[in-house]
Amino acid sequence: MTDSANLLSELNDRSREVFRRVVESYLSSGGPVGSRTLTRSMTERLSAATVRNVMQDLEHLGLLDSPHVSAGRIPTQQGLRLFVDGLLEVGSVAAEDREMMDAALASGEKDVPTLLDHVSTTLSAITNGASVVLSPKQDAAIKHIEFVSLAPDRALVVLVFANGHVENRMITPPAGQTPSSMREAANFLNALVEGKTLSELRRGIAQEIAARRQEIDSLAQELVESGIAVWQPQEDHPERLIVRGRSNLLAETNESQDIDRIRRLFDDLERKRDIAEFLDLTEGGEGVRIFIGSENKLFSLSGSSLVVSPYMNADRQIIGAVGVIGPTRLNYGRIVPIVDYTAQLVGKLLSDRGRG
Template sequence: MNNASKILEELNDRSREVFRSVVESYLTTGEPVGSRTLTRTLSEKVSAATVRNVMQDLEFLGLLDSPHVSAGRIPTQMGLRMFVDGLLEIGDLDESDRQKIDATMSGTSQDVETALDRIGAALSGVTQGASLVLTPKREAAIKHIEFVSLNQNKALVVLVFSDGHVENRLFTPPPGQTPSSMREATNFLNSLIEGKTLAEARKLIQTEIVGRRQEIDQLARDLVDSGLAIWEGNSEETTRLIVRGRSNLLAGDDPDQELERIRTLFDDLERKRDIAEFLELAEDGDGVRIFIGSENKLFSLSGSSLVVSPYMNADRKIIGAVGVIGPTRLNYGRIVPIVDYTAQLLGRVVSDRS
């Protein structure tokens, strides 16, 4: 049990209700909440002075904060986390939201990339946030691989997938390669990898090279290692992050501050080395996950929130992720079921069109 959960358990009914009211009001309006406003919404009739005392206690506990002197309170990041974990009520998916997302699939001839792009745009429109869709890596089985010598310092590795897709990559082969070592390396690979995905083939090849050193010439072995490194080093190129709805995030009272925050956010997104963490975050738990502010390393500097869910193929294997980002005052209760439904839809789309 984390510290926020312990604090929530120790709050009395009045403090809990005041805390819930402050957070719900803030998530709706984005404005600090004052004691006089709260006295009109609480189930128990109490004075504004009593409410102020309760709010001061909640501030002392680190759940509320005062953005300005003599102003109302807003929830802290810890307060939002406590609310999300212990008090958030998740509603059912609104039928109109479902229809808007489903409408993107009206065209039956869309390829996977087009379908994912349209679903991302619909998700952004429905939530009024920015949508993120991490597309799946190519999971088709390999049919054939071949090394082609172009000159002394340049070779081509050709990879043919069972779905007809072909990828070619240039690399620098080891010195002293010969036509026979090229053939030997090609035969060695094709005897192992047919019918396996690229990820499966990489693991198998690395194991086989270690165990069959006597059966494959050193030069051919170096050639396999060189060609394999090309796929290892560039494997992320087959993953694409689709972002829609950037303008939806510019909704604050201070345009200059908001622009800087959004600029920081998309600088984070464009650092490709961090994108893999986006999927890892989704894989760490079941269903929809919520990251608030600095809890999410990818968006830590911008102070944004991320609601994210993995999606799976027909074999129940996680192949991508979908999410919504926005300010910390997202309507979590509404957005969670939307993201959950979209993840299920994406899984069906990928499975049906692959």
């Protein structure tokens, strides 16, 4: 970022090294760093008083803060942003991390939501953070539809897509449905559905029902309308957010206030209020983006950081995202390449399936 680059250029070599070592120590330990500690690691031999003066200058610039009187310093949100933009050294994905993610994606699982559940669980395990995966809306051509009666007030809709994806959805059928009327409804739909996506089917189904009203009894017609209705995107957000590893975040703090904030964060995620915004966060271009603390309203409640990357289909369109939520002292140098690698793997896998 330009502001960060300008601020970084104002620091001399000594200030830059003190700042970098404070941040790196904070990211490693989570605690404040004192001047005496820094004197033992500095490239240049400096007294504690000199280091303390430099830290005070950095504090005046808004890059460091003193959590307690006479304690060491920690980076501010602005300081973390400066570090991430200008000084962060990103490593490569460790072999064991790569192997774990490769195994999750090579499971042979054909159901995309289940596969992405595996990815989210593995990402959480690898990073010791909370993982979030935004799965793509399913808009492939449909091959077959089936209604299965489970109880008088429950039925299962089985959707088989041309790309091999299978999706099961629960519906509450209209009163009075029989297995026969459900079969009739499925036959009616399957005669229309070949080569169409769900959205295309929705657009044409009303006209077809009107034109062929005599070919289907009233109960089956009602079932068709009910079954299609459940596929209408909820609140215009057809995507699905998968969250795993919340316990990793809760374990990061003993403060009840922080725990309450984190719980509210996950309550919001699970209610899917801001799923569209989660995807919006990724649309600044390809590659990994890092949001620290209050830089985005979706995660500012918890004071957490989000490392997120979009994944794309074969046409290079953003169709979903993967990310990791953690404390602001995330090991960014390790997390960034893991998120990037995971996003690339997911995008390639889904693109290959789309061609199949």
